[in-house]
Amino acid sequence: MFSGIVETTAQVVELRQEEGNLHITMTCPFINELEIDQSIAHNGVCLTVVDITDKTYTVTAIKETLEKSNLGLLQIGDPVNLERSMPMNGRLDGHIVQGHVDQTAKCIEKRPSEGSFYFTFQYDFDKKMAQQGYMTVEKGSVTVNGVSLTVVNAQKDQFSVAIIPYTLEHTNFKQISKGSVVNIEFDIIGKYISRIISFKD
Numbered sequence: 001m002f003s004g005i006v007e008t009t010a011q012v013v014e015l016r017q018e019e020g021n022l023h024i025t026m027t028c029p030f031i032n033e034l035e036i037d038q039s040i041a042h043n044g045v046c047l048t049v050v051d052i053t054d055k056t057y058t059v060t061a062i063k064e065t066l067e068k069s070n071l072g073l074l075q076i077g078d079p080v081n082l083e084r085s086m087p088m089n090g091r092l093d094g095h096i097v098q099g100h101v102d103q104t105a106k107c108i109e110k111r112p113s114e115g116s117f118y119f120t121f122q123y124d125f126d127k128k129m130a131q132q133g134y135m136t137v138e139k140g141s142v143t144v145n146g147v148s149l150t151v152v153n154a155q156k157d158q159f160s161v162a163i164i165p166y167t168l169e170h171t172n173f174k175q176i177s178k179g180s181v182v183n184i185e186f187d188i189i190g191k192y193i194s195r196i197i198s199f200k201d
Contacts, residue, residue: 002041003086004094004141004148006171009079010042013056020063022072027056028082039099041083043172044146044183045069046099069101070145070181079172081146094148095141101183102134105144107176108158117163118152119144119176123184125157131198133191143185147171 007030014025024042034040034057038049047059066072074080086092105123121144126134136142136151136159143149149161168174176182 001086002046002083002094002097002099002146003090003092004044004097004143004146005083006081006147006167007083008170009172010082012074012076012078012080014058015074015076020066022061022066023050023058024061024071024074024080025051025056025058026080030084031055031057039085041085041097041099041146042080043070043101044081044097044099044143044185045071045101065101068103069183070104071183073181079175081171083146095143096188097143097146097148097185098188099146099185101185103184104181105158105184107178107180107182109160110177113162115165117168117173118160119163119173120153120158120160121182121184122158130156131194133194134186135190136186137190140190141187143183145172145176145182147173 010026010028012026016023034049034052036049039046049057050060051058061071103123105121107119108122109120111118136154138154140151142151151159153160163173
């Protein structure tokens with residue numbers, strides 16, 4: 001489980017395709033703290049460490065993950081948001097994040113606002129999935145590229161989030177612009193509530 005509070009960014013140094021899998025090799029500041037089989041959220045996608053060297057580590061994304069996330073669009077040198085799993089005695093500073101990305105969204109607007117920025121994202125709307133909680137609500141939580149954020153201006157197929165300067169500087173939000181594709185995970189609590197309600201019919 002994760003909280004959506006990004007620790008740092010990793011840099012992609014190698015991409016290797018093997019049938020339907022993509023092996024992603026990266027470097028990050030806490031290489032010496034990693035272990036094989038450790039779970040880390042990459043742009044919000046929970047992946048397992050499969051190899052470690054002195055300077056890099058590797059994770060593998062399967063075909064389904066590549067189809068539902070932006071990991072298949074990564075290029076050498078790209079920054080990736082990282083968060084290690086939350087310790088059980090830690091504070092939940094963001095919200096409950098599973099690391100199971102639901103789909104991608106496209107940035108359709110980025111505008112400055114008194115020192116911060118508002119980003120608006122649009123996603124493919126599916127009424128049946130929305131009835132199961134795959135949607136955003138005003139002032140609710142959403143995860144974008146692994147970052148826990150509060151929704152503003154929730155619409156049927158789009159939403160906006162406010163990004164403060166610290167988040168912009170310490171995540172890959174500084175690389176996001178109009179047309180960028182991001183990973184989104186809808187709030188798991190909303191999914192459970194929607195599912196429970198559906199059984200009352």
